[in-house]
Amino acid sequence: MNMFSEIKGVVSxxxxxxxxxxxxxxxxxxxxxxxxxKNPSMKVDKRFHCFGCSADGDVINFVQRMFxxxxxxxxxKIIEDFHLGIVTGRxxxxxxxxxxxxxxxKKEYEKKIREAYLLELKKFHNRLSEIHRLLVxxxxxxxxxxxxxxxxxxxxxxxxxxxxxxxxEYILDVLDYGEDEEIYEEYKHRKETxxxxxxxxxxxx
Ligand SMILES: [Zn+2]
Numbered sequence: 260m261n262m263f264s265e266i267k268g269v270v271s272x273x274x275x276x277x278x279x280x281x282x283x284x285x286x287x288x289x290x291x292x293x294x295x296x297k298n299p300s301m302k303v304d305k306r307f308h309c310f311g312c313s314a315d316g317d318v319i320n321f322v323q324r325m326f327x328x329x330x331x332x333x334x335x336k337i338i339e340d341f342h343l344g345i346v347t348g349r350x351x352x353x354x355x356x357x358x359x360x361x362x363x364x365k366k367e368y369e370k371k372i373r374e375a376y377l378l379e380l381k382k383f384h385n386r387l388s389e390i391h392r393l394l395v396x397x398x399x400x401x402x403x404x405x406x407x408x409x410x411x412x413x414x415x416x417x418x419x420x421x422x423x424x425x426x427x428e429y430i431l432d433v434l435d436y437g438e439d440e441e442i443y444e445e446y447k448h449r450k451e452t453x454x455x456x457x458x459x460x461x462x463x464x
Contacts, residue, residue, distance in 0.1 A: 263319055263330070266337050272307040272318045278340065279325060292325055380446055383453075384434050390457065391427045394420040419463045423456055 273283055281289045281303075288299035294312035301309040308315045314324070322333040337343070398421065401414035430453075433445045 262334055262338075266319065266334055266343065267305075267317055269343060270318050270337055270341055271303075271305045272321045273303045273305075274341075275318050275321055275337065276303045276307070279322075376443075380434070380442070383446055383450065384431070386457075387427055387431055387434070387453065390453075390460065391424065391431065393460070394424040394427065398424065415463050419460060423460065427456070 273287060276289055277283050281292060283289045283303055284299060287302055287304055289301050289303055290296045290299050291301035291309040291311055291314065293301075293309060293314040296309075296311055300311040301307055301314070306315070306317050307321050316324075318337065319330055319333050322328065322337055323330060326333065326336065328336065397416040397419065401417040401420070403413050403417060407413065430445055430449055433441055437445065
């Protein structure tokens, strides 16, 4: 489909007439801008037709005549005024081309960084889940009996599990349910904390 038929497909003469300041009544009639018209004698719809001066045509012709433009200029005016975003076939300038390439490269780079981050985040999450699993296991396995409680004989793995499990759960909750920014903050600030937890837990093993 060419530019002209694309424009005609989306902008009617009636749209253009109203947009450029002609008052269109309910019957789709307006005062003809192409002859000295007093009473509305021009019918505007997809096309226009004047019953006074026989002016007739489509939206491109209409804008051409109103603004004294050639067809291509009229088309470009409509595209700009109606924000149609249709490619006009104008060749992009050198600086526009460079800008387009620069933007493309930047987007590609940002995408790679994001992918790498998501991968790291996944590893971090796996590591936390692993630690969490171990702590849950310890909590069950080394839970002291009543006698042990009374004698204050408590396995260090049990106390360690109690101490770290909730903290790990909190971080996992943020990673699973937080907003993007919260997740990033948590990831950035907790990495070292987790290294520390892991060392502590390994000591107890
Ligand atoms: Zn007329």
